[in-house]
Amino acid sequence: MTFRFRIIIASLILIMAACTPEETQKTAKETITDDNILLQPWTGPYGGVPAFDKMTVDAVKPAMLRAMELNLADIDTIANNPEPPTFENTIEEMERAGEEYDRASTYYGIFSSNQSSPEFREIQSELAPLFSEFRSKISQNEKLFQRIKTVYDASQETPLPDDQQRVVDLTYKQFEMNGAELNEAKKERYAEINKELSSLYTTFSNNVLHDEENYVTYLTEDQLGGLTEGYIKSAAQIAADKGEEGKYAVTNTRSSMDPFLTYSTERELRKQVWENYYSRGDNADEYDNNELIAEILRLRRERVELLGYDNYAEWRLQDRMARTPENAIELMEAVWPAAIARVEEEVADMQAVADKSGDDITIEPWDYRYYAEKVRKEKYDLDSDEVKQYLQLDNLTEAMHYVAGRLFNFAFTPVPEGSVPVFHEDVKVWEVTNKDTGENVGLWYLDPYAREGKRSGAWATTYRSYSTFDGVKNVLASNNSNFVKPAPGEALLVSWDDATTFFHEFGHALHFFASNVKYPTLDGGVRDYTEFQSQLLERWLSTDEVIDHYLVHSETGKPMPAELVAKIKKASTFNEGFSTTEYLASAIMDMKLHMADPDSIDIDAFERRTLEELAMPEELPMRHRTPQFGHVFSGEGYATAYYGYMWADVLTSDAVEAFAEAPGGFYDEELAAKMVKYLFAPRNAIDPAEAYRLFRGRDAKIDALMRDRGFPVPEE
Numbered sequence: 162m163t164f165r166f167r168i169i170i171a172s173l174i175l176i177m178a179a180c181t182p183e184e185t186q187k188t189a190k191e192t193i194t195d196d197n198i199l200l201q202p203w204t205g206p207y208g209g210v211p212a213f214d215k216m217t218v219d220a221v222k223p224a225m226l227r228a229m230e231l232n233l234a235d236i237d238t239i240a241n242n243p244e245p246p247t248f249e250n251t252i253e254e255m256e257r258a259g260e261e262y263d264r265a266s267t268y269y270g271i272f273s274s275n276q277s278s279p280e281f282r283e284i285q286s287e288l289a290p291l292f293s294e295f296r297s298k299i300s301q302n303e304k305l306f307q308r309i310k311t312v313y314d315a316s317q318e319t320p321l322p323d324d325q326q327r328v329v330d331l332t333y334k335q336f337e338m339n340g341a342e343l344n345e346a347k348k349e350r351y352a353e354i355n356k357e358l359s360s361l362y363t364t365f366s367n368n369v370l371h372d373e374e375n376y377v378t379y380l381t382e383d384q385l386g387g388l389t390e391g392y393i394k395s396a397a398q399i400a401a402d403k404g405e406e407g408k409y410a411v412t413n414t415r416s417s418m419d420p421f422l423t424y425s426t427e428r429e430l431r432k433q434v435w436e437n438y439y440s441r442g443d444n445a446d447e448y449d450n451n452e453l454i455a456e457i458l459r460l461r462r463e464r465v466e467l468l469g470y471d472n473y474a475e476w477r478l479q480d481r482m483a484r485t486p487e488n489a490i491e492l493m494e495a496v497w498p499a500a501i502a503r504v505e506e507e508v509a510d511m512q513a514v515a516d517k518s519g520d521d522i523t524i525e526p527w528d529y530r531y532y533a534e535k536v537r538k539e540k541y542d543l544d545s546d547e548v549k550q551y552l553q554l555d556n557l558t559e560a561m562h563y564v565a566g567r568l569f570n571f572a573f574t575p576v577p578e579g580s581v582p583v584f585h586e587d588v589k590v591w592e593v594t595n596k597d598t599g600e601n602v603g604l605w606y607l608d609p610y611a612r613e614g615k616r617s618g619a620w621a622t623t624y625r626s627y628s629t630f631d632g633v634k635n636v637l638a639s640n641n642s643n644f645v646k647p648a649p650g651e652a653l654l655v656s657w658d659d660a661t662t663f664f665h666e667f668g669h670a671l672h673f674f675a676s677n678v679k680y681p682t683l684d685g686g687v688r689d690y691t692e693f694q695s696q697l698l699e700r701w702l703s704t705d706e707v708i709d710h711y712l713v714h715s716e717t718g719k720p721m722p723a724e725l726v727a728k729i730k731k732a733s734t735f736n737e738g739f740s741t742t743e744y745l746a747s748a749i750m751d752m753k754l755h756m757a758d759p760d761s762i763d764i765d766a767f768e769r770r771t772l773e774e775l776a777m778p779e780e781l782p783m784r785h786r787t788p789q790f791g792h793v794f795s796g797e798g799y800a801t802a803y804y805g806y807m808w809a810d811v812l813t814s815d816a817v818e819a820f821a822e823a824p825g826g827f828y829d830e831e832l833a834a835k836m837v838k839y840l841f842a843p844r845n846a847i848d849p850a851e852a853y854r855l856f857r858g859r860d861a862k863i864d865a866l867m868r869d870r871g872f873p874v875p876e877e
């Protein structure tokens with residue numbers, strides 16, 4: 162999750178101090194908003210930094226409104242330029258525009274992710290439709306598109322320098338994909354469809370949310386068997402908050418359902434919790450999503466048909482690394498048989514455990530997590546509490562900086578206290594420099610702890626991205642997590658999974674810092690490629706250098722014993738049948754739904770038939786059943802893109818093997834330099850497939866991924 166998709170449209174969201182005629186007659190209100198702190202240039206050290214200490218929620222709405230207005234004025238200036246269109250006066254101006262919008266958006270992002278409040282959420286919902294309108298005004302600006310097209314057409318005759326050509330190609334493609342070439346009538350229908358879709362997306366999300374909030378399972382004191390103390394405590398609190406004092410609430414969310422199914426000894430209740438969860442959006446009532454999904458699919462199909470495509474998947478994947486839905490499906494179907502074969506083995510192991518302990522049952526979906534946990538204990542004897550003793554957050558932070566030093570030649574130095582404004586006292590800032598030259602690369606902000614108003618999970622963002630076309634801009638990047646803040650003076654110990662995620666997000670940050678692109682558009686990401694760099698960096702957590710120096714026991718200071726490391730590695734493929742199968746079933750469904758004829762589609766029947774064709778094991782469901790698949794139906798972010806996690810993971814596993822085989826292993830200087838040069842620094846300046854080939858000397862193969870997951874490698 163994590164990084165800032167700089168679609169071109171978004172980067173047009175831009176302006177300069179605009180000086181079009183309508184700007185000269187400012188009202189008093191506009192003058193005030195121009196003093197708005199969120200719009201002001203960033204001042205201070207390190208190339209200027211956001212004034213996080215001065216931002217206020219009251220400033221958000223006027224700032225965003227003004228930023229959009231200025232931005233549109235600027236787009237008009239570009240579109241109405243009387244000079245013939247050139248790269249410089251059209252494309253480069255578009256790259257330049259939007260500074261104020263970018264700055265205001267940085268603060269907006271902090272409010273929405275790190276510092277939200279009921280007050281802010283209200284502003285957010287007021288602004289959401291305006292943002293959408295704003296983007297349409299740019300993507301459907303006919304004069305602007307004609308200028309872009311003229312530059313693009315000319316470049317097909319006389320190519321531009323590589324990086325300029327790439328910006329032109331990406332910009333043109335983005336406009337073309339969003340309907341810029343349609344005639345007026347079709348454009349109108351296109352915009353209508355988008356508007357209809359946006360309200361269907363909202364209804365879809367609200368329906369799922371309704372079912373998450375309204376199907377609570379209350380437990381009594383005698384129904385707590387197997388549950389951990391922490392779980393019981395929080396379940397009691399939730400029940401009390403819901404007015405059911407003395408009971409224990411299992412809510413209908415993944416974070417509540419998953420541990421309950423893993424530990425509860427109450428089989429009937431497990432079944433009930435399981436059914437509630439996997440029926441979200443599918444309860445044949447007014448909150449049922451099935452018809453809504455059919456309508457979404459029909460509208461998406463109609464929209465891409467206006468553009469001349471056969472189906473949504475074909476339209477969506479053309480600028481992804483996979484290129485076509487067939488390529489994505491080919492990968493998924495290559496892994497699928499091994500995944501379901503592994504499920505069969507896992508179920509057999511679980512059944513044996515159940516039989517041995519005298520449980521007279523056949524493994525059902527609501528038993529999977531419960532018996533898998535028993536098998537895990539028996540087979541791997543891995544004590545997660547013991548592992549935690551070696552994972553102190555401060556040491557992990559130093560370990561990441563060490564890795565960045567060895568691979569990227571970056572040095573991380575804490576900035577003097579108070580020299581860089583932060584939005585919360587817990588946020589710490591480091592200066593990033595080139596280890597040899599001392600040259601500034603940027604600033605790294607770390608916001609590690611959970612607090613009210615901060616969204617859950619972990620992510621990385623940029624406040625400013627690298628570019629050079631208009632003078633060198635350094636990078637301001639951040640990592641954000643939700644660790645529970647320790648008592649003063651106490652070490653914060655985290656799980657192996659959390660340590661891995663911490664490295665993952667730092668991989669995104671390094672991807673930002675390593676950028677050497679000239680134009681902002683080239684900082685953008687490709688959805689099925691951009692998790693690769695972050696997944697790759699995770700693998701340095703378990704390198705000897707990191708273990709020996711940084712994974713040391715919180716009390717004894719001794720490094721993690723080799724035996725424990727071996728246990729962790731051995732356990733890493735445990736339950737891979739379950740996780741790969743539940744993921745792939747959803748990813749394949751996502752793709753097939755968007756390739757099918759939506760005219761009279763019955764979603765429920767389609768899901769059942771597709772799973773039958775796949776020979777989906779009966780003992781587990783899709784990770785996201787269709788009526789609750791928010792990635793795909795509460796917006797378009799991950800529609801026909803859910804496969805992307807595995808696509809990126811193929812590259813990850815394959816690249817990791819290159820390091821494992823290199824003379825200097827994971828710290829091989831030559832290979833690390835190649836990695837930075839081809840996989841990180843170009844960002845989207847080179848076609849991802851080409852970039853990977855330059856690194857590896859060939860395309861990635863799925864063999865390494867199969868080995869990583871403990872699956873047999875398919876024969877050639």
Ligand SMILES: [Zn+2]
Nearest residue numbers: 162163692695
């Ligand atoms: Zn990520």
